[in-house]
Amino acid sequence: MKTRDRILQSSLTLFNEEGEASQSAVDIANVLEMSPGNLYYHFKGKDAIIRALFDDFEHEMRIILRGSRGRITSIEDNWVYNYIILEEIFDFRFFYRNLGELLARYPDLAVRFRALMAEKRQTINNILDELSRRKVLHLGPRMGDVITDQILSALTFWLSLDVIEGGHTEPGTLIHKTVFAIMALVAPHMGEDGFDIMQAMLAHYDQMVN
Amino acid sequence: MKTRDRILQSSLTLFNEEGEASQSAVDIANVLEMSPGNLYYHFKGKDAIIRALFDDFEHEMRIILRGSRGRITSIEDNWVYNYIILEEIFDFRFFYRNLGELLARYPDLAVRFRALMAEKRQTINNILDELSRRKVLHLGPRMGDVITDQILSALTFWLSLDVIEGGHTEPGTLIHKTVFAIMALVAPHMGEDGFDIMQAMLAHYDQMVN
Numbered sequence: 001m002k003t004r005d006r007i008l009q010s011s012l013t014l015f016n017e018e019g020e021a022s023q024s025a026v027d028i029a030n031v032l033e034m035s036p037g038n039l040y041y042h043f044k045g046k047d048a049i050i051r052a053l054f055d056d057f058e059h060e061m062r063i064i065l066r067g068s069r070g071r072i073t074s075i076e077d078n079w080v081y082n083y084i085i086l087e088e089i090f091d092f093r094f095f096y097r098n099l100g101e102l103l104a105r106y107p108d109l110a111v112r113f114r115a116l117m118a119e120k121r122q123t124i125n126n127i128l129d130e131l132s133r134r135k136v137l138h139l140g141p142r143m144g145d146v147i148t149d150q151i152l153s154a155l156t157f158w159l160s161l162d163v164i165e166g167g168h169t170e171p172g173t174l175i176h177k178t179v180f181a182i183m184a185l186v187a188p189h190m191g192e193d194g195f196d197i198m199q200a201m202l203a204h205y206d207q208m209v210n
Numbered sequence: 211m212k213t214r215d216r217i218l219q220s221s222l223t224l225f226n227e228e229g230e231a232s233q234s235a236v237d238i239a240n241v242l243e244m245s246p247g248n249l250y251y252h253f254k255g256k257d258a259i260i261r262a263l264f265d266d267f268e269h270e271m272r273i274i275l276r277g278s279r280g281r282i283t284s285i286e287d288n289w290v291y292n293y294i295i296l297e298e299i300f301d302f303r304f305f306y307r308n309l310g311e312l313l314a315r316y317p318d319l320a321v322r323f324r325a326l327m328a329e330k331r332q333t334i335n336n337i338l339d340e341l342s343r344r345k346v347l348h349l350g351p352r353m354g355d356v357i358t359d360q361i362l363s364a365l366t367f368w369l370s371l372d373v374i375e376g377g378h379t380e381p382g383t384l385i386h387k388t389v390f391a392i393m394a395l396v397a398p399h400m401g402e403d404g405f406d407i408m409q410a411m412l413a414h415y416d417q418m419v420n
Contacts, residue, residue: 021314101314165324
């Protein structure tokens with residue numbers, strides 16, 4: 001692995017496990033058993049590392065969002081797709097565990113995060129439209145916008161909510177719980193199939209978590 | 211009005227309108243046309259003012275939460291009650307617009323915020339239980355917990371979401387929108403009445419916002 005990639009991978013692990021705020025460039029160099037000077041040759045301080053990690057996250061998330069086009073045609077597709085999004089967010093969880101503070105500190109990233117959020121909103125909207133067109137969902141007037149907001153909020157704040165409440169939930173459980181919560185937003189609008197599908201997802205959830 | 215109360219009221223207005231992070235104790239004294247020394251006689255710096263404002267918020271929110279006991283017996287009660295909670299949060303919106311950063315800075319307030327959140331969770335749960343007992347709601351297995359989580363998340367992050375998306379929504383609109391979103395979580399579980407009630411709430415929302 002190239003030194004640059006090794007620095008990014010170790011920094012990501014460190015930030016995710018110890019929290020980003022408490023780590024310095026020297027801490028990162030120590031973990032890598034590298035001199036601060038050598039680290040500085042690749043990245044001009046911690047800020048540059050954070051921006052490079054955001055580049056990676058943004059790139060991967062855009063691929064995931066664009067990959068949904070025309071491919072989410074059933075409620076099961078949507079269910080799997082939510083796992084894919086949440087696992088991507090989880091890989092870069094240090095951003096989301098401390099979102100407000102981080103965006104306040106990096107206004108340039110706040111602008112890019114906002115653009116990514118707008119693309120996420122559009123993707124959710126498109127998926128709900130497609131599922132409605134296929135008669136999988138039966139959304140009353142304007143319910144599409146309301147559910148889009150709720151899903152967007154769940155995807156953005158699932159880690160912040162856990163942090164505020166103490167941050168003790170095991171990661172796998174938290175992902176399963178969040179996917180289930182998102183599907184629970186959609187299921188009541190599936191007509192008679194909704195109840196059975198929720199029961200099947202609940203059974204899956206119990207099997208995964210216990 | 212006592213000087214102490216006047217300081218708190220002006221600080222709250224200043225923090226809500228200009229953001230808390232950018233304001234110093236000297237800025238507060240300037241707004242009050244008071245010497246920094248006189249301000250310091252009442253509060254030993256900005257931190258003490260923030261803690262006193264949190265005392266007020268916590269006290270008022272507990273009264274609101276406890277006031278729900280036995281009083282929310284219909285979906286209309288629940289609807290009005292959500293307005294009461296959101297308006298209280300809005301009065302202290304500087305906390306919520308910057309929640310993660312603020313709680314990281316004041317670990318003592320993070321502990322108290324967590325306790326208040328637990329009481330909020332319990333209150334929402336009790337309301338859903340009471341509405342189910344009265345057959346206003348028909349919740350499938352475990353849906354009570356899922357909806358409680360969703361309502362709690364909406365109540366906690368409605369202002370953060372707006373900040374991340376640019377913070378341009380007019381406050382009144384944002385409150386109406388959030389109440390409508392919360393009711394939209396509950397309405398699909400009301401059986402046949404749900405659709406009509408959502409239509410009535412949508413009409414009210416349109417009337418208020420436009």
